[in-house]
Amino acid sequence: MIKKIADNITSPLGFTTADNYKAVCEGKSCLKRYEGKWKLPEPFVASLFQEGLIEDWFSSKIHTDKIYTRFEKMVLLSATKAIEESGIDASSERTIFILSTTKGNVSLLERNLCGVDDDRVLLGVMANVISHHFGNTNIPVVVSNACISGLCAQIVAKRCLESGKYDNAIVIGADEQSPFIVSGFLSFRALSSELCRPFSKNRNGLNLGEAAATIIYQHCDNLIDGWQAVKGAIRNDANHISGPSRTGEGCFRALKYVMTDEVVSNDIAVVNVHGTATVYNDEMESIAISRAGLSDTPINGYKGYYGHTMGAAGVLESILSMKALDDGLILATRGFDEIGVTHPVNISNKIRHTNKKTFIKLLSGFGGCNAAMLFNRR
Amino acid sequence: MKKAVHKITITTTDVVLDGKPLDVTCSGSSILTELYRKYVNDYPKYFKMDILCKLGFIATELLLQTEGKVRFEPCENRAVVFFNRSSSLHADKSFESNISNRGNFYPSPAVFVYTLPNIVTGEIAIRNKYYGETNFIVIEKRDEDVFENIIDGVFTDNMTTSVVTGWLEAESEAEFNAEIYIIEK
Numbered sequence: 001m002i003k004k005i006a007d008n009i010t011s012p013l014g015f016t017t018a019d020n021y022k023a024v025c026e027g028k029s030c031l032k033r034y035e036g037k038w039k040l041p042e043p044f045v046a047s048l049f050q051e052g053l054i055e056d057w058f059s060s061k062i063h064t065d066k067i068y069t070r071f072e073k074m075v076l077l078s079a080t081k082a083i084e085e086s087g088i089d090a091s092s093e094r095t096i097f098i099l100s101t102t103k104g105n106v107s108l109l110e111r112n113l114c115g116v117d118d119d120r121v122l123l124g125v126m127a128n129v130i131s132h133h134f135g136n137t138n139i140p141v142v143v144s145n146a147c148i149s150g151l152c153a154q155i156v157a158k159r160c161l162e163s164g165k166y167d168n169a170i171v172i173g174a175d176e177q178s179p180f181i182v183s184g185f186l187s188f189r190a191l192s193s194e195l196c197r198p199f200s201k202n203r204n205g206l207n208l209g210e211a212a213a214t215i216i217y218q219h220c221d222n223l224i225d226g227w228q229a230v231k232g233a234i235r236n237d238a239n240h241i242s243g244p245s246r247t248g249e250g251c252f253r254a255l256k257y258v259m260t261d262e263v264v265s266n267d268i269a270v271v272n273v274h275g276t277a278t279v280y281n282d283e284m285e286s287i288a289i290s291r292a293g294l295s296d297t298p299i300n301g302y303k304g305y306y307g308h309t310m311g312a313a314g315v316l317e318s319i320l321s322m323k324a325l326d327d328g329l330i331l332a333t334r335g336f337d338e339i340g341v342t343h344p345v346n347i348s349n350k351i352r353h354t355n356k357k358t359f360i361k362l363l364s365g366f367g368g369c370n371a372a373m374l375f376n377r378r
Numbered sequence: 379m380k381k382a383v384h385k386i387t388i389t390t391t392d393v394v395l396d397g398k399p400l401d402v403t404c405s406g407s408s409i410l411t412e413l414y415r416k417y418v419n420d421y422p423k424y425f426k427m428d429i430l431c432k433l434g435f436i437a438t439e440l441l442l443q444t445e446g447k448v449r450f451e452p453c454e455n456r457a458v459v460f461f462n463r464s465s466s467l468h469a470d471k472s473f474e475s476n477i478s479n480r481g482n483f484y485p486s487p488a489v490f491v492y493t494l495p496n497i498v499t500g501e502i503a504i505r506n507k508y509y510g511e512t513n514f515i516v517i518e519k520r521d522e523d524v525f526e527n528i529i530d531g532v533f534t535d536n537m538t539t540s541v542v543t544g545w546l547e548a549e550s551e552a553e554f555n556a557e558i559y560i561i562e563k
Contacts, residue, residue, distance in 0.1 A: 039480045040480070040483075041480065041483055102494060103470075103493070106470055106474075109470060109471065109474045110474060110478065121467065121470075122463060122464060122465065122467065122516075122518070123465050123516040124463055124516050124517045124518035124519070125518055127516075127517075127518070128518050139517055139518065139521055139523075139524050140517075141515055141517060141524060141528070142465075142515065142516040142517065143513065143514070143515060143516075144465055144494070144495050144496065144514050144515075144516050145496045145499075145512070145513050145514050146494045146496050146497075152513055156513075156515075156528065156531060159528075159530075159531030159532075159534055160527065160531065162534070163527065163530060163531065165527060179477060180470075180473065180474060180477065180493075183473075183476075183477045183483075183485040183490075184473065184485060184487075184490035184493065186485060187485035187486060187487040187490050188487045188490065188491075233511070233535065234511040234512065234513055234535075235454070235509055235510065235511065236458075236499070236500065236503040236508060236509055236510065236511075236512045237503075237509075238452070238503045238504050238506075238507050238508055238509050239504065240504070241491060241497050241500045241501060241504070242487070242491050249509060250509060253454060253509055257535075257537065365494075365496075366491060366494050366496075366497065366500070367494060367496040367497045367499060367500030367512065368500040368503055368504065368512070369496060369499070369500065369512050369513075
């Protein structure tokens with residue numbers, strides 16, 4: 001089995017997991033409306049780092065002569081903090097770096113950066129730069145499976161550790177927002193021009209966000225205390241490359257797979273949904289959850305705090321869910337008002353208390369992919 | 379013990395299926411369309427795909443025809459997992475040129491969707507009704523150990539009994555290569 005030994009969230013809400021958790025408990029968000037940003041013709045709502053903030057934090061926290069892109073600085077800030085907390089040897093040949101991102105350094109296509117080779121736009125080259133920063137010479141793996149990458153990376157980490165080949169896996173999920181990504185989602189008419197309203201009747205699209213989040217897992221034979229990633233699954237809808245299945249097929253199948261014999265629905269404190277606040281995603285998730293017999297289980301979503309952080313989402317949202325259950329809490333679904341999905345779901349619109357120690361994280365993405373992961377604390 | 383039961387390689391000039399070269403007259407991206415016309419020809423969605431998807435789609439079609447099993451039956455036991463170096467860079471560059479002139483700003487959803495490398499796994503899942511695992515891994519260069527490590531991991535999912543997998547690289551319309559396998563448990 002694998003145990004979580006350290007984590008970090010680096011987001012516009014803060015540079016530590018503790019700061020992020022506190023902000024979310026207080027109902028805060030950095031989502032705001034941008035008009036004319038990057039000279040884009042349409043306004044959009046996003047959760048972005050204040051200009052210059054990443055650069056300032058980076059120069060105060062990390063001492064290096066090397067030149068890194070803004071995206072890489074985000075990744076390094078998050079990973080450094082988690083590695084320090086873990087006490088592991090990040091340079092060890094028994095440690096592997098697994099990155100989760102959709103677009104990485106794609107902004108280099110628009111504007112190259114003096115001192116940074118053009119090939120850093122390649123995800124594998126970027127990942128090498130990150131692992132080399134920590135003196136690690138293993139080939140880093142980048143999982144780029146659309147919006148479910150953050151769970152897929154944790155699934156890959158679990159498998160790498162359980163194969164016995166590695167002792168530690170450093171899983172870093174990150175994406176930065178850019179004209180590239182915002183334009184793409186605008187072209188799909190998937191963005192809301194207001195704060196997103198997950199699972200609500202009047203939801204009309206998603207907000208984008210940027211963040212980096214790191215979980216470090218360690219192989220262990222016997223878990224005495226702490227969080228373990230019990231089981232993960234990736235399933236495809238086999239339906240459409242840019243729209244979810246009407247029967248929630250892939251999501252349902254992933255959910256069913258991770259609901260093992262040892263875990264009954266009554267043990268599950270919460271299902272932390274993808275909850276992007278697009279009409280189709282939230283409807284699809286309600287169908288899958290209902291089909292899986294989880295209609296009464298509390299569900300919540302964090303897109304109303306962070307927006308959709310893409311490659312970071314699976315890692316960030318898993319960490320926050322663990323942190324809340326450590327305090328016996330189910331966090332509120334910010335932005336939710338009146339239920340607007342056809343299948344019954346038990347959505348948490350305010351902070352609830354629980355003494356359960358198990359949750360499921362769900363994600364869905366373009367390409368028809370879906371992922372679910374079951375987490376449990378001893 | 380896992381074994382590759384079928385293998386295909388496609389380059390801009392040659393196609394080799396289970397060790398046997400196929401006759402092709404075209405080269406470059408036309409080679410894929412030639413293969414489509416000759417061996418598939420019933421899936422017009424092919425023409426909407428970007429080069430990475432076309433390459434993965436054609437390679438998989440030929441492998442599955444050679445495998446000779448009943449096709450298009452829904453199943454959850456086959457995974458589709460590809461590896462490459464350039465991710466979706468070719469589509470990324472097209473989309474970037476779409477949006478670089480903000481005065482003439484027409485971002486195309488049909489181009490944007492292919493700026494995710496995993497779309498090809500979705501295309502194959504849709505065509506074949508595969509509900510199993512789909513994933514896309516990017517690494518700096520081809521490495522057999524990474525490949526084996528990841529694929530061994532894919533088989534730890536109890537549902538998975540076979541995987542369509544391999545190297546699927548399309549840097550541009552003129553530079554691509556695929557080496558794809560069907561691997562069974």
